[in-house]
Amino acid sequence: MKHDHSLLGMDAAEVLRQRAESLAQVSEEEAALDLQAMLLFRLGEEWYAFRIEQVLEIYNEYRIAPIPRVPEFILGVINIRGEIVSVTDIARLMRVSVSEADARGEQSAIVVTNDTCTSAVVVDEIGDIIEVPADSIEPPLAVVDKSQSEWVSGSVYVEGRLIGIINLDKVLEPIGENE
Numbered sequence: 001m002k003h004d005h006s007l008l009g010m011d012a013a014e015v016l017r018q019r020a021e022s023l024a025q026v027s028e029e030e031a032a033l034d035l036q037a038m039l040l041f042r043l044g045e046e047w048y049a050f051r052i053e054q055v056l057e058i059y060n061e062y063r064i065a066p067i068p069r070v071p072e073f074i075l076g077v078i079n080i081r082g083e084i085v086s087v088t089d090i091a092r093l094m095r096v097s098v099s100e101a102d103a104r105g106e107q108s109a110i111v112v113t114n115d116t117c118t119s120a121v122v123v124d125e126i127g128d129i130i131e132v133p134a135d136s137i138e139p140p141l142a143v144v145d146k147s148q149s150e151w152v153s154g155s156v157y158v159e160g161r162l163i164g165i166i167n168l169d170k171v172l173e174p175i176g177e178n179e
Contacts, residue, residue: 034134035134036051037129038130038131038165039129040126040129041125043090043124044091046164047162047164049156050165050166050168051168054114055111055112056112057110059108059111060109064076064087074088075087088122091122091124093151098124108122114172117174119171137154137155151170
C-alpha cells in the first residue's frame with residue numbers, strides 16, 4: 001500500500017509541476033505582449049486615446065472660472081479639491097471640428113498629467129478603457145489634417161476604428177516654449 005501511496009504522491013507532484021509550468025507560460029506570454037492601457041475619448045467624429053498612466057480622473061460636473069488674455073483653447077481654470085487646474089479645449093487646440101450638439105452640451109473633462117503640468121481636457125464623449133499590445137501601435141498614419149499630426153504620437157486600430165494616441169507632452173507644453 002505504501003508503494004501505491006508514493007506513486008500517487010509522485011503523480012500529484014507531476015501534475016502540480018505541469019500546472020505551474022503552464023501558468024508560468026501564460027504570464028510569460030502576457031508579459032511578451034506588453035499591453036498598453038488607454039482611455040478612449042471622442043472629439044467630433046474622431047476617436048482618440050490617452051495612455052492610462054497619464055489620466056488622473058474624469059470630471060463631469062465643474063464650473064470654469066474664465067481667465068483673461070489666454071489662448072482660445074484655454075477655457076479657464078477649475079478647482080479640484082483645492083488645486084487650481086487649467087481647462088484645455090483639445091478640439092480647438094488640435095483644430096478638430098465638432099458638431100453644434102457637442103459644442104452646446106456639457107462636456108466631460110479628463111484630468112491628465114505629465115512631469116510638468118496637469119490640465120482638465122474637455123472631450124465630447126468618454127469611451128472605454130482598452131488594452132492594446134505595444135507592437136500594434138503604429139506611427140500616426142491616417143491623420144486627416146496635417147495640422148493635427150503634431151498632437152498625435154501614434155495610432156492603433158481597435159474594432160475596425162482608427163484611434164489617435166495623443167502626444168500629451170505636446171498638448172501640455174507651456175505656451176511659447178518652442179516658438
